[in-house]
Amino acid sequence: MFRKKIFFVLFIVLIFASCVKKSNRKLGVDYYKMSSFELEEGRADTRTYRKSLNYINKALNQDFRAEYLAHKATLLFLLGKEQDSLDCFSQALKMPVGPSIRAEILNNYACLIAKTGDKKNALKLFGQLEGDKNYLTPEVALVNQAKIYYEGADYENARKKLCRAVSVAPDYVDAHYYLGLVCYALRDYEIAMISARKAISLEPEHEGAKLLLNWCS
8 A cells, every 4th residue: 555655656746747847848939939029029139139038048948959049049149249159059059959950050050150250161051051951941051152152252153052042942032132133243134133023023022122123224
């Protein structure tokens, strides 16, 4: 009888522990959603970033996940804390995570190091993602490479990447817009105009594409 009581108590404790763990995980998801909501609905300013960072820290306290850590890394970068951001990304990439999530984290990390000036390694990472079957949006990696080439006035390589992006994802607005910019820089005004019009057809209020169309007219 005594053994049965002990078993029953242990069984209740295990159930309770399991419920707490699930509850914490759900709470973490809620805090992550609140952090993301701040960025979507708030202004792009320090106050918004700090509020979002506060929520993601709470999410991490409930459930220490690589994707939450990568989200925090992006916010730290937006707040001007580059080294802390890099440290968070480095930690996130060492954690066990699914291949598709890891690919998304690598994309965000590559964007960060590109902005810090490490264009060479950023291009290398984007190039890897371009051919990674676990990365579900290769057109994003292609456009990100094209942006780096464009900023370095390497318009031919930028155009090659953007033409591939348009082929992979015909409805990707950014691909058409940046292809228009690159073609304009190459003085291929006809293709620049076509690309601008395509971007506007996909996103009628795209101010950049409208301005580009005026340049070509």
